[in-house]
Amino acid sequence: MSTEIQEKHSAFKHWPTMLLGIIVAAIFIIAIFSFQVNSTQLAVVTTFGKVNKNVAEAGLHFRWPYPIQSIHKFDIRLRCFDGNIGKLEETYTKDGKNVLIGIYVIYRIADPITFFRNIVTVEKGEERLNSIMRTVKNGVIGQYNFDQLVNTDPGKMKLGEIEAKMRDGIAELAEKQYGLQIVSVGIKSLQLPENISKKVFDRMISERKVVAAKYREEGKTIAAEIKNEAEKFKKEELAKAEAKAKEIKAEGDAQAAAYYAEFRKSPELAAFLRKLESLKRIINKKTTLILDTNSVPFDLLKLKAEEFGAKKHQPNLGPVKK
Amino acid sequence: MIAPEKNNNKDNKPQDGEQHEYSPGMEALVKSLKFVFAMLIAIIIIMFIWLFTFGGYFIVQPQEVVLVLRFGKLMDYMYKEDWHWIYPFPINEIIRIPISEQTIRVDFLRAEDVKKLTGEQALKRNTGPLIPGKDNYLLTGDANIIHTRWEMVYQITEPDVYFRRCLCPPKPGDPDEVFTDPKTGESLGTRGPRTLLKNLLQSVILKVTARQIVDNALYGKHNQYETEVQREMEKAVNNLNIGVTVNSVVLTAKEPPLNTKAAFDEVIEAEQESSTEKSKAREYAIELENQTAREKSKILTEAQAYKIRVVADIKSEVAYFRRILKEYRENKNSDIILAALYNDTIAKILSSAKDKYVIRTQKGNYQEVRIHMNPEPKYKKFKKTK
Numbered sequence: 001m002s003t004e005i006q007e008k009h010s011a012f013k014h015w016p017t018m019l020l021g022i023i024v025a026a027i028f029i030i031a032i033f034s035f036q037v038n039s040t041q042l043a044v045v046t047t048f049g050k051v052n053k054n055v056a057e058a059g060l061h062f063r064w065p066y067p068i069q070s071i072h073k074f075d076i077r078l079r080c081f082d083g084n085i086g087k088l089e090e091t092y093t094k095d096g097k098n099v100l101i102g103i104y105v106i107y108r109i110a111d112p113i114t115f116f117r118n119i120v121t122v123e124k125g126e127e128r129l130n131s132i133m134r135t136v137k138n139g140v141i142g143q144y145n146f147d148q149l150v151n152t153d154p155g156k157m158k159l160g161e162i163e164a165k166m167r168d169g170i171a172e173l174a175e176k177q178y179g180l181q182i183v184s185v186g187i188k189s190l191q192l193p194e195n196i197s198k199k200v201f202d203r204m205i206s207e208r209k210v211v212a213a214k215y216r217e218e219g220k221t222i223a224a225e226i227k228n229e230a231e232k233f234k235k236e237e238l239a240k241a242e243a244k245a246k247e248i249k250a251e252g253d254a255q256a257a258a259y260y261a262e263f264r265k266s267p268e269l270a271a272f273l274r275k276l277e278s279l280k281r282i283i284n285k286k287t288t289l290i291l292d293t294n295s296v297p298f299d300l301l302k303l304k305a306e307e308f309g310a311k312k313h314q315p316n317l318g319p320v321k322k
Numbered sequence: 323m324i325a326p327e328k329n330n331n332k333d334n335k336p337q338d339g340e341q342h343e344y345s346p347g348m349e350a351l352v353k354s355l356k357f358v359f360a361m362l363i364a365i366i367i368i369m370f371i372w373l374f375t376f377g378g379y380f381i382v383q384p385q386e387v388v389l390v391l392r393f394g395k396l397m398d399y400m401y402k403e404d405w406h407w408i409y410p411f412p413i414n415e416i417i418r419i420p421i422s423e424q425t426i427r428v429d430f431l432r433a434e435d436v437k438k439l440t441g442e443q444a445l446k447r448n449t450g451p452l453i454p455g456k457d458n459y460l461l462t463g464d465a466n467i468i469h470t471r472w473e474m475v476y477q478i479t480e481p482d483v484y485f486r487r488c489l490c491p492p493k494p495g496d497p498d499e500v501f502t503d504p505k506t507g508e509s510l511g512t513r514g515p516r517t518l519l520k521n522l523l524q525s526v527i528l529k530v531t532a533r534q535i536v537d538n539a540l541y542g543k544h545n546q547y548e549t550e551v552q553r554e555m556e557k558a559v560n561n562l563n564i565g566v567t568v569n570s571v572v573l574t575a576k577e578p579p580l581n582t583k584a585a586f587d588e589v590i591e592a593e594q595e596s597s598t599e600k601s602k603a604r605e606y607a608i609e610l611e612n613q614t615a616r617e618k619s620k621i622l623t624e625a626q627a628y629k630i631r632v633v634a635d636i637k638s639e640v641a642y643f644r645r646i647l648k649e650y651r652e653n654k655n656s657d658i659i660l661a662a663l664y665n666d667t668i669a670k671i672l673s674s675a676k677d678k679y680v681i682r683t684q685k686g687n688y689q690e691v692r693i694h695m696n697p698e699p700k701y702k703k704f705k706k707t708k
Contacts, residue, residue: 017359017363020363020367036393038395038396039391039394041394058396059394059395060393060394077487077488077490078518079489079513080513080517080518081513082511104525106521106522149461150464150533151463151532152462152463153533157529159528159529163525184561186521186524186525187528187529188521188524188528190460190461190528190532192467193454194452197467198451200466200467201451201467201579201582204467204579204585208586208588208589211537211592212589215592215593215595215596216592216595216596219592219595219596219600220599222596222600223599224603225603226600226603226604226606227606230611231610233611234610234611234613234614237614238614238617240618241617241618241621241622245621245622245625246625248626249625249629249632252628252629252633253632255629255632256632256635259636259639262643262644263640266647269643269647269650270643272663273639273643273646276667277639279667280667283674284674284675285675287675288676288677288679288695289678291678291679292680292681292682292683293682293683295680296665297665297668297669301682302683
């Protein structure tokens, strides 16, 4: 009896150690028999090298341990690849001009099974993509003239269309065969061969000279137009003012004419007074007068003393009619 | 010999209170194994304690948010600035996504200009032809070459979309991964979200520039050019749906190739000259307009003055005439009035005239009189000084 109690007591005594052992063992078993797939990944599972039909999506999944099953995870997010080879190759446009075009591709692994079967690694995938990009780029650029690559008329500039065509071309070759989804293709550099860039400089300089001359000429022409316009305006305005002034003066004269009727009462007196007034106005400080002694009042100068006493002096009254 | 007997019981198990008797070597091994086992238990217990306390504790900075992957699955909830606790790895994995503004620079410059700007080298500027692959530049719609430098500021506004859609380094705040040629070890480029955005920006700039007139891009309408690039970039980023918002795209530098710069400067100079010429002409036109207004006003004022004067004159003349006429008619010796008026007038005019000559006339005798009329006033002659 005492031995049984002792046995039970002994088993009971070690239960925490055993529990700990079970937990640790459970963790190891879970780790061996499960795998995690992130939300940014898809996983291809192979059983004895054979690819399972279903792709594992995000979450915790059961697996048989290696070597029964192998897990191959692929990041399915957008990647950008700008073609490390072929960036500096000359491409010919439809009109025979050589240009250097650099493109990039934004793609993602959309079908991991196809990708795994045909490519396996991203590096190899990009190597294939690179050669597809070169082929498609040369093919598409060859369909367009140089003035469709650059043009001040947005309707004639076809770079957007070229990018879309390249995307379609690359997608056609890469999607079904390699399981890649081509999201977009962009042109990131458009350059000219070295010797042509020098010629462009020369053309630019001569064009600038023409533009400079045009500006100068335009300045002179517009300035002359402005001046002429201003002078024309002045002439017109002054002519109008003169006309208006004449009108005002005529009004004054008309008003004055009404008063002339008054002079009809004695035209002789009026004429006499006018003459006097005229004399006052005409003769001023600078006038030199040459008169003879017949003129009033110098007629006094020729009188003799004896005549002065004997004869009554009768002054000449000038133009006044009696 | 009691102890060995007890050890030989049927289960061969040690009993409470019993002391096993081992050889000294065995005893030392048992002791050290017991110690190791105790340590193992302690470590496991500490690990469990750590797992449920500090292991799941993390702080989120204000300039980031934290996404959680539970068994790999992205949870809907985002952790923002504060401290938080969740079950640690391997149950949960935290992903820190930076949400502060980030900048991307794109250069379309000569290689040495880029080095100069980044402070790597201070070389003399090259005026030779542009070497493809080394120098970068843009072609405008009128097939001219220009150099520009751009700066884009962006922000991750939808961290979950960004993490789910855009390939980023394991720690999304880190710079893009550099990939090298496995054979030569030479750097071939980078992979990551910044590379993607940079390529996208380059493509947008290239397309917008390819429809610009060189003068507009460099001088006249560069703001419009810049706005157009920003608008197109926003559109391109939105189309990709990567949880990024473009805050601004700024054209930080722009210039024609160095060896055409003088020609471009000449155009600016000519434009300035033209503008000055036009301004002067406008100034002249305004001056002329003012002068016209003054002259016009003078003409009209004079006319008004004439009108007033002519009427006033005639009025005063009439008034004077009326008075004289009254006297002339009423007075019997009217001749005397006239003579007086006449003499007064003669006296006035004679006194006012400067030179007066009175020549006595004699009947039958011809006289010859020589008078120097209007002698020139004498002025002092000044010698012209240089």
